[in-house]
Amino acid sequence: MADLFGAATPIDSGHRPLADRLRPKTLGEVIGQRQVLGPDAPLTVMLDGGALSSLIFWGPPGVGKTTIARLLADETDMHFVQISAIFSGVPELRRVFEAAKMRRQNGQGTLLFVDEIHRFNKAQQDGFLPHMEDGTILLVGATTENPSFELNRAVLSRAQVLVLERLDGEDLENLVVRAEAELEMTLPLQPSARQNLLDMADGDGRALLNLIEQIASWKVDAPLDTAALGKRLSKRAAQYDKGGDEHYNLISALHKSVRGSDPDAAIYWFARMLEGGEDPRYLARRLVRMAIEDISLADPQAQAVCLQSWDTYERLGSPEGELALSQAVIYLALAPKSNANYVAYKAARNAAKAxxxxxxxxxxxxxxxxxxxxxxxxxxxxxxxxxxxxxxxxxxxxxxxxxxxxxxxxxxxxxxxxxxxxxxxxxxxxxxxx
Known part of the structure; x- marks a missing residue:
């Protein structure tokens, strides 16, 4: 499956995945993404005005990027072509562009959906530009990475970036209800287990439908509680890429929680990063930086606490050593704050240059x-x-x-x-x- 409800119809008509069976037939049936599909939202305004531009969909997996692109092609009577930047190279792009030129000569436009568009290098991204400018294709790219960092400025200047968000609890519950209607059954789950199922999906609609499909195949005598559901299903790993946006988003959340003197929020984001597989040594280094940048001489002991915690981690290793780092997190969050040294240093550097x-x-x-x-x-x-x-x-x-x-x-x-x-x-x- 390419995305939420976005799987291609299987050749074998005997079994169709639930996500494919529930794929919306119109934009109005799409669950979630009201910020781009609701009244007066960007896509609604474009379609009402008959002026759909090239687009970049930025969002996590399983939120409907492929589905919305496919439905946009239907709404505008354009031919839908889907490629993946992971598996496509220059020869395939040339064939796509040539076919799009032929369609244009015959009076039909082409909506080219490029999944994982950030995987294309600069030269490959530049290859889209002339075909976007002369109307051969309308480009809709999908990426899980920040377009500001991963896409060429030339491409971004010719496309509008729309942010698609992870599905919230209400969206996921609506998806469960729709799935139950399609399956003609009520999931055999107690209310607490039903909520736990939504938590397992972690905002990913496609993951939720896959879990529902598994549950629907079980033969159970009574509704399952949370513990029974947990034994049968594994919790989906949180979305976290140590080299991607989530890495920088979460370290920013941790740093700002420390700066904001909120130990509960700070320890939460610290734990989120560890659960995502972050290297504790990276966190140890960043804690030292927080001590210097945001606490400094308001509490000179803060830096020593961080270094001692780091040293303790090196001596104990995982998982015991992380407890020393969490101790430093709490200390930093509750320490008096001052950025006077940081401000003075930057001012001194500017004065030295001048x-x-x-x-x-x-x-x-x-x-x-x-x-x-x-x-x-x-x-x-x-x-x-x-x-x-x-x-x-x-x-x-x-x-x-x-x-x-x-x-x-x-x-x-x-x-x-x-x-x-x-x-x-x-x-x-x-x-x-x-």
Whole structure:
């Protein structure tokens, strides 16, 4: 099956998969995706205006990408051609384009559906452009990866990206009801087990129909409870690609939950990544970064906690070592927050770029040779330990450079004490200057 309800009809008419039997015949029968198919939604507006453009469907598996593309071809009386970027190469693309040209000459358009379009390289993607521009094909691409990163700008500029979402609980329940009507039976499940079935599908309509088809074949004396269902069916693995969008989405969720001081959300996203197969060492490294970027000197101990947890993981290994990392997650979430160091560092880098090769003032340069002394190196330097409060208040920036205010400590955690020192030395500096 290519997608939700999108399987090609089997040659053997004796058995048709449930997903194929339930495939919608019109766009109005599609379950879910109201954001693209509802009133005033993009596809509805395009079809009503008779101006369907090339499209990129971006979404997880089993949400109807192939089905909607097929129905769009029906709605616009276009010939539907489906290829997969995984199995197709340049020779097949040429044959597709030539056939589309012949149809165009005969007055019929071609809707070319390209599954996993992100698998095509840049040259192959560029090959679509002239045929999109002259109307030989209307391209509908499907991808589970972020088009911004995976597709050429030229293709994206000629197509509208529509986001298809995983099916929610209501959508999945509607799909179960439709399947029961087709099968002419009620699934032998207790209410809790029925809900568990929806959870197992994890937003994937095609996966749900496959599970329903298995359940429908069972011979049971009474409705099954959750435990009995769990013994007969394995929970579907969560959608997670360590190199794809979900990886970056989940680490972003973890980082922002820590930054937002929400330990429950932070530990949840941490667990989600582990369940998806993420390398605990990657998470350990990112936790250290969070300690430096979002906590920093508000709690200097946070960095040490992360490094100790990482070291503990290396000594214990999995699965015990993950508990040390989860301890660091909770510590970071509850620690006082400050990005003053992060802001100061970025500002300092910008100031360094702006001032180029401006040298330090001569009074803070060493003068190991007589010539350097004659040039004024070290002249006027005040040894801070000899000064009142061990603070001379001298200028250490390049001569002529206006003194920037880079580090601005916050009134939180240990940095509250640092702010007192910072403000104290700033006050003394003004006094010494005057």
């Amino acid at each position: 001032t180029g090769s401006a040298p330090p003032p001569k009074h803070i340069l060493n003068a190991p040779t007589g010539m350097m002394k004659e040039l004024g190196y070290g002249t006027g330097y005040a040894y801070d330990h000899d000064a009142e409060d061990a603070f001379s208040g001298q200028n250490y920036f390049p001569e002529g450079m206006e003194r920037p205010a880079l580090y601005q400590p916050v009134e939180r955690g240990f940095e509250r004490d640092l702010k007192k020192r910072h403000d104290y030395f700033a006050k003394l500096r003004k006094q010494r200057e005057s």
